Amino acid sequence: MSVHILGIRHHGPGSARNVKAFLEALQPDIVLVEGPPEADAILQWADHEDLQPPVAILAYQPDSPQQACFYPFAAFSPEWQAIQYARRQNIHVRFMDLPLAHVFAREQAEKAAAEAAASQATPDAADDTSLTATPMCSAGQEVPEVAVADEEAFTLPLRRDPISHLAAAAGYDDGERWWEHMFEYRQQPDQVFEAVHDAMQALREELPGNNDPREALREAWMRKVIRQAEKEMFQRIAVICGAWHAPALSHMPKAKEDNDLLKGLPKVKVECTWIPWTYNRLSYESGYGAGIPSPGWYEHHWHHPADDGTRWMARVARLFREQQQDISVAHVMEAVRLANALASLRHYSRPGLEELNEATLSVLCNGEALLMKLIREELIVSNCIGSVPLSVPKPPLQADIEKLQKKLRLPQTAGFKDYILDLRKDTDLERSIFLHRLQLLEIQWGKRFEISGKGTFKEQWRLQWDPALTVDIIEKGNQGNTVEEAAAKFVISRAAATDTLREVCSMLSSALPADLPVVADVLIHRINNLAAAAGDVLQLMEVIPALVNISRYGNVRKTDAALVTGIAESMISRICISLPAACTAVAEEAAQSLLDLFYAMNDAISLLQQSAQTHTWQDTLQAIARNRQSAPVIAGYATRLLFDYKVCTGEELVKTFSVAMSVASPPAEAAAWLEGFLKGSGTLLLLDEELWGMVYQWVFRLENDIFIQVLPLLRRTFSNFTAPERKKLGDKVKTGGTGNSPSALVSTSGPDAIRGAQGIPVVMQLLGY
Structure with missing residues (x-):
């Protein structure tokens, strides 16, 4: 009876190749793989023709699905190759990591304890708490990627990757690069696992702080599974684990010590399934703790371990040519030659990704780093996605x-x-x-x-x-068990939980294109009840556009959008009754917000195309425009809308305009009224000479200090016009307003010597005299 511990790097092509070769030579009776024991039941699909990596085991807690984690596999993952070997040889294969039933239960208990402690602390201290994640490292201290309900940033303990110590001793500044050249690119696998074991043993003995209780629990459970396999009389046991765990599994303590450590662990229910994975989620950028920097490159190295760079450069050249870049065969040959020369200078047996990237940047990209981003996205990381058979059990x-x-x-x-x-x-x-x-x-x-x-x-x-x-x-x-059922129940439960009219109307506008008539009926009833209880006219104005827009889906989506028409008309009537009073005694900032609601409300009524509602709206606008207590900007915009409806035209419009812009009106109020009247277009001033003349004369008669006060309002008004409109208005000012006569602002009696003399001291001061 023999136990063989194979320490590997997760998702390493060299480690995967070494594991495959070792298993084929050993021909074990059972293969134990680091992973969740709850997933043993779904290993029967591992050799299914439709299960193509990258894939992942999704383990989750059924009564709390956000408590979940992923165990991803690529074709070049050592664990995947071990599982595939066992399935091909029809021998036993089991996962041997600490069951997630205990992991999830412990995490929940720790979270509950932390929340209880935070609730007893001061409010400031409670706000400073953060979620802590288990550290991971490339040498094998992998903890599955955890999906959490919120997106709070994880706070990782400051702990150095153990491999970095070995890399530094060998003269490398990057532990990943050292591991790749020592193990992943190595072509002679002789005694590689013994070397990994000895290196990890030395690290575990020398490095301080190597007493993480979570790691101790995991390793105790792994030893328990190995002992169970020995009791079952398996003669040749192959154990595939992260390199860091290899020494802990080789030296077995007494079974009682591990059993005492594992005694009394809490437990919850966990279920597992297979899901497709992507190389992007396998990379460092995704936040995956055991991620790799270049999954696309690793796949290439897995399929072509002897490539000297020629195949890789050919792929790069093909990618560039697809992007209309001029790349010749000579470019590829020179890049391969340069990559191999760099590898020789660095005493490598063959070029790695770093040398190939440097050669690509120099030869194919002409030193332009921008194209390297394309290579990284398409080749180095790649956008590969796996597939899962439909027969795999799923919710x-x-x-x-x-x-x-x-x-x-x-x-x-x-x-x-x-x-x-x-x-x-x-x-x-x-x-x-x-x-x-x-x-x-x-x-x-x-x-x-x-x-x-x-x-x-x-x-x-x-x-x-x-x-x-x-x-x-x-x-x-x-x-629910179907998309339709789940969407309907989810929206109805959300609608029942909210008292905000705007949110329910938003749900209705989303439910109609989703073809959920039952949901629409419930939401309409909910809107009707909320609208009847709503006393704020502004809240009603906010939801009218959304309700009216629903009618757009009536014909194309074959839904009965007329269901909301009655509610919309009732709400419009209530708005028209209450709106004139709401427009009085309004602050400037509130008036600007109300102006936007007017704009949307008017568009909605125009889209509704109901004559009765249109006439009611026009009557409301007249009441607002004629009320001297209305906010000036609102009164001006109401007058403008009446002009657009052809209700206020001709002499009536001139009279209204004259009263609003007369010298008897405070300049600030007149400027605000003008801003509302001209909202959205300056074409009126370009086409109507009488209106232009009144605005022109009003501005001309302003005193200098008053003009300075109203200038910000005038700037805000004219800044909303289009550039061509502003240019034409400027030309019109230069010509005196008619385009033909000299400007009235230019005096025909010659320069004013007295006014000119007043500016001379200021000019002399500016010049330094």
């Missing part, structure tokens, strides 16, 4: 989503993909409904963009799959 909601993705031909992709949907086509309409329902469930797979000039029957979506979305899907699984 019902996840299975329904995958079924719809396949039916609607919306595949999960690591990179983003754009879709322009024509809602007049049945398939595109079903796609749109599906994506809108996912958004209602807060599953952000797709992002919608507005399309200008395409009408209401076009939608543009950008889809990019993130494996972490699986956790969100599982979490929403308690809402």
Whole structure:
């Protein structure tokens, strides 16, 4: 009976190759792999033809899905190659890490204890608490990637990677690069595992602070699993673990010591499944603690271990040519030659990624680092995504989503993909409904963009799959077994929990394109109740545009948008009754906010195209415009809207304008009234000479000190005009307002000597005299 401990680097192609060769030579009876024992039941799918890495084991707590973690695998992961060997040889394979049932339970207990301690501390101290994550290192101290409900930054303990000590002793400033050249790129695997064991043993003996209780629990459980395999009379036991754990598994303490350490651990229920993974999520940038800097390069090295750089440079050249870059065969040959020369100077047997990148930058990129970003995204990291068979057990909601993705031909992709949907086509309409329902469930797979000039029957979506979305899907699984059922229940529960009219209207506008008529009925009833109880006219004005916009979906989406018409009309009537009083005694800042609501309200009524509501709105505008107590900017805009409706024109408009801009009105109020009247367009002043003359004369008659006071208001008014409008107005001022006569501002009697003399002292002071 023999136990063989193979210390490896997670996701290392050289380690994977060495493990595969060792197992083929040893021919073990059982393979024990570092991983969650709860996932043993799903290892039967590991050799399924549709399970293509990169993939990950998702382990989660059913009653708290956000308590979850991932165990990712690539084709070049040593654990994956060990599992594949065992499945091919039809021998036993088991995971041997500390069960997540205990890990999750301990984390919950620690979190509860921390919250209890924080609640007893002072408020300031409680606010300073932060979530702590278990450290990970490339040598094998991997803890699974944890998905948490919020996105608070993790606070990592300051702990140096043990491998960095060996790298520094060998003259390297990067532990990853040292490990790659010592183990991943090495072509002679003889005694490599013995070397790894001895190196880790020395580190564990020499480094202080090597008493992490979590690591002690994990290693105790691993030894327990090894002892169990020995009791079952397996003769040749192969153990695949992180390099850091190898010495702890080689020297077995008494079983009683481990049992005492593991005694009384809390436990929760955990379930596991396979999910697709991406190389991007396997990289350092994703925050994955055992991540690697270059998964795309590692895959290349896994498939072509003897490549001297020629194959890699050919891939780089093909990528550049696809981007219309001029790359010749001579460029590739020179880059390969330079990479090998750099490797020789550094005493390497063959070039690594660092040498290939330097050669690429010098020869193919002509020193331009910008193109290296493209190589990193497309080749070094890559956007590869794995696949999982449909037969793998999944929660019902996840299975329904995958079924719809396949039916609607919306595949999960690591990179983003754009879709322009024509809602007049049945398939595109079903796609749109599906994506809108996912958004209602807060599953952000797709992002919608507005399309200008395409009408209401076009939608543009950008889809990019993130494996972490699986956790969100599982979490929403308690809402229903299908997307339609879960979305309906989720929105209804949210609507019942909110008392904000705006939020419920937003839910309704999202529920209609999602084709959820039952939800729409509930939301409409909820809106009706909230609107009846709402006493704030501004709150009603905020939701009217959203309700009116719902009518746009009536024809294209085949939904009964008329359900909200009665509510909208009732709310408009209430707004028209209360609005004149709300426009009086309003501060300047509040008036500006109210002006935006007026703008949206007027557009909504125009879109509604109901004559009765339009007439009621016009009567309200007249009441506001004629009331001397109305805020000037609101009164001015109300007058402008009446002019647009052709209600206030001709002499009536001139009279209203004259009264508002007369010298009897305070200049600040007149300027504010003018700002409201001209909101959105200066064309009126360009076309109506009578209005222009009144504005011109009003400005001309202002005293200097008063002009300085109202100048900011005038600037704000004219800054909202388009550049061509401002230019034409400026030209009109230069010509005196008519475009033909000299400017009235220029005196025809010659210079004013007295006024000129007053400026001479100021000019002399500026010149230093």
